[in-house]
Amino acid sequence: MNRAVFFDVDGTIRHNNTSKEDGCCYCFKYDNVEYTNGIFEAHRFLQNAGYKIFWVTMQNCIKDRLIAEDQVSEILVRMVKDFKDYGIHIEDYQICMSSRETDESKSLYKSYGVNKLSMIYNIDNSKSIGIGDRKHDVEAYKLSGIGTTIQALNLYGDEKCDADYYYSNNHHIANLDSLIQVLRVAHGCNDIPNLIRVVKKFHHVKKVWGDEYWITNSNCGNYCSKILVLQPDHISSLHYHIEKCESFTVLAGIVKIKHQDSDYVFINGDSILINAGDRHRFEAIDFPAVLLETSTFHDDEDTYRIEESK
Numbered sequence: 001m002n003r004a005v006f007f008d009v010d011g012t013i014r015h016n017n018t019s020k021e022d023g024c025c026y027c028f029k030y031d032n033v034e035y036t037n038g039i040f041e042a043h044r045f046l047q048n049a050g051y052k053i054f055w056v057t058m059q060n061c062i063k064d065r066l067i068a069e070d071q072v073s074e075i076l077v078r079m080v081k082d083f084k085d086y087g088i089h090i091e092d093y094q095i096c097m098s099s100r101e102t103d104e105s106k107s108l109y110k111s112y113g114v115n116k117l118s119m120i121y122n123i124d125n126s127k128s129i130g131i132g133d134r135k136h137d138v139e140a141y142k143l144s145g146i147g148t149t150i151q152a153l154n155l156y157g158d159e160k161c162d163a164d165y166y167y168s169n170n171h172h173i174a175n176l177d178s179l180i181q182v183l184r185v186a187h188g189c190n191d192i193p194n195l196i197r198v199v200k201k202f203h204h205v206k207k208v209w210g211d212e213y214w215i216t217n218s219n220c221g222n223y224c225s226k227i228l229v230l231q232p233d234h235i236s237s238l239h240y241h242i243e244k245c246e247s248f249t250v251l252a253g254i255v256k257i258k259h260q261d262s263d264y265v266f267i268n269g270d271s272i273l274i275n276a277g278d279r280h281r282f283e284a285i286d287f288p289a290v291l292l293e294t295s296t297f298h299d300d301e302d303t304y305r306i307e308e309s310k
Contacts, residue, residue, distance in 0.1 A: 001122050001123065001124035001127075002052050002121060002122055002123050002124065003050070003051055003052070003123065003124055003127040003128050003267070004051055004052040004053065004054055004091070004117075004118070004121070004123045004128045004129075005046045005051045005052075005053050005054070005128065005129045005130075005131065006054050006055075006056050006114055006117070006128065006129070006130045006131070006141065006146065007043075007053065007054070007055050007056070007131050007132070008055075008056065008057060008058075008131060008132030008133060008134070008137045008152075009055050009056075009057035009076070009093075010025060010026065010027065010057065010058075010133075011025070011132075011133035011134065011152065011154050011156060011157045012036065012039075012131055012132055012133050012137075012152045013035065013036060013039055013055065013079070014027060014033050014034055014035055014036065014039075014079070015034045015035075015036055015154070016154075016156050016157075025156060026059065026061040026066065026067070027075060028061075028066070028067050028071075029075070030074070030075045030078045030079075033075065033078075033079060035082075036152075036154075038179070040083065040086045040088065042179050042180075043083060043086075043088045043090075044086065044087065044088055045179075045180060045183070045286065046129075046183075047088055047089065048265075048285060048286070049183075049254045049265060049267070049285060049286070050254070050264075050265025050266070050267070051128075051129065052091045052121060052123065053088070053089070053090050053091055054090070054091050054092055054093065054094070054114075054117050054121075055076065055090060055092075055093040055094070056093070056094045056096060056110060056113045056114055056117070056140075057076070057093065057094070057095055057096065058096050058097070058098065058106055058109070058110055058134075058136070058137075059072050059095050059096065059097060060097055060098060060101065060106075062095070062097055063097045063098075069095060072095055073095065076093050076095075080093070091117075091121060092117055092120070092121070094113035094114070094116060094117055095113075096109050096110045096112070096113040097109065098110075103134075103135050103136040103139060104136075104139075106134075106136035106140070107135075107136040107137075107139035107140040107143060108140075108143065110136060110137065110140035111139075111140040111141075111143035111144045113140075114130070114140060114141065114144040114146070115144050118144070125144055125145040125146050125147065126145055126146075126147045127147055127267070127269070128146050128147055128148070129146065129147070129148045129149075129150060129186070130144075130146040130148070130149050130150070131149075131150045131151075131152060132150075132151065132152065133151060133152040133153070133154055133157030133158065134157055134158050135158045135161040137151070138151055138161050138162060138163045139161075139162075142162075148164050148165070148186050149163045149164045149165075150163060150164065150165045150166070150167065150179070150182055150186075151163035151165070151166045151167075152166075152167060152168075153166055153167065153168045154168070164186070165182040165185065165186060166182070167179045167181070167182050180286075184287055187252065187253055187254055187267055187268050188251065188252035188253065188268040188290075189252055189253050189287050189288060189289075191252055192229070192252050192253070192288050192289075192290055195227070195229075195251065195252065195290050196229060199213040199215070199227045200213070202214055202215050202227070207236075207309065208234060208236075208308075208309035208310065209230055209231060209234040209235060209236045209282075209283065209284075209309050210228065210229045210230045210231045210234065210284075210288075211228070211229045212226050212227070212228055212229075213226060213227040213228075213229070214226050215227065217297060217298050218297065219297050221297075222296050222297045223294075223295070223296060223297065224244075224246075224293075224294070224295045224296065224297055224298040225292070225293065225294050225295075226292075226293040226295075226298075227251075227290060227291070227292060227293075228248075228282075228290065228291040228292075228293055229288065229289075229290055230253070230255065230282065230283065230284035230288060230289045230290070230291065231284060231288055232283075232284045232285065232286055232287055232288060234283065234284075234309070234310065235281060235282075235283040235309065235310055236281045236282050236283065236309050237281060237305045237306070237307055237308050237309045238258065238279060238280070238281040238305070238306045238307040239279070239280070239281070239303055239304055239305045239306060240276075240277055240278060240279045240280065240304055240306070241276055241277070241302045241303060241304070242276060242277065242302055242304070243276060243296070243297075243299070243302045244276060244295055244296050244297070244298060244299070244302050245273075245274065245275055245276050245295060245296050246273075246274045246293055246294065246295030246296070247271055247272065247273045247274065247293070247294050247295070248266075248271065248272050248274070248282065248291050248292070248293055249269075249270070249271040249291065249292040249294070250266045250267060250268050250269065250270050250271075250289065250290070250291060251268060251290040251291065251292055252268050252288075252289060252290040253267075253268065253284055253285070253287060253288055253289025253290060254266070254267050254284070254285040254286065254287075254289060255267075255282055255283070255284060255285065255289045255291060256282065256283050256284075256285055257272055257280065257281070257282045258279070258280060258281045258282075259272060259274065259278060259279075259280050260278055260279055260280075265285065279306065281307075
């Protein structure tokens with residue numbers, strides 16, 4: 001299954017226009033779209049981390065006959081093109097309307113929109129992220145079983161509610177750095193120093209791409225276990241083993257792993273099995289990462305490098 005990020009639109013991707021002349025939080029013309037600071041970079045960051053990106057927006061202005069649904073969709077289509085021009089692919093969007101103007105009603109109908117996209121695109125909600133600025137956004141994500149909820153705090157959104165994390169995206173504070181710091185925490189990167197303190201007592205091997213800590217390596221029992229600490233801007237060798245089979249589990253961070261001819265992006269909790277003879281390499285994306293390697297016995301002479309680490 002895939003993992004995704006579900007973005008709210010007004011107050012999250014674009015500033016709502018409560019302060020504009022129409023006095024409404026909805027956007028009725030594409031020319032009035034004002035993107036929040038750093039939102040393109042934030043989308044690109046999440047796309048590079050292997051998330052599919054969706055927009056789910058509550059537009060009760062349609063129900064109130066302030067604008068037609070096809071006009072709302074036309075604005076969103078033009079926004080999707082703006083992101084495409086930056087190399088960002090928006091998988092799909094969902095327009096939602098609630099029967100009543102209450103948080104309970106809005107969260108229920110918005111959760112329907114999230115779940116509809118999840119079913120169509122085979123999304124694992126428990127490994128996905130929901131980002132919005134309103135209480136009903138967070139409640140909708142929780143109703144849908146979204147694993148991580150993030151509230152964008154802005155000039156016209158709600159006060160802090162029961163989200164897992166918060167960041168600011170108002171006119172005065174760029175949101176990219178704030179959001180990336182939240183993602184560092186959500187992906188366990190802030191736990192890396194504690195993990196290293198625990199494993200430092202084990203045998204240490206310095207690598208071009210970071211550090212190996214050997215927990216055990218038994219020829220008699222034919223098993224091996226290591227902790228790998230990967231540094232960004234480096235990449236391991238592309239290599240294979242004739243005898244050794246291994247699995248990698250991400251304990252913290254975001255890791256890109258090449259396996260044979262395919263590239264995969266994994267986050268904390270994800271695992272992959274590498275059979276003997278399979279070509280593979282790994283690298284941390286954007287910030288440090290920690291891998292648990294579990295394998296059969298490791299023999300340096302059983303490592304055949306196609307490309308060196310760098």
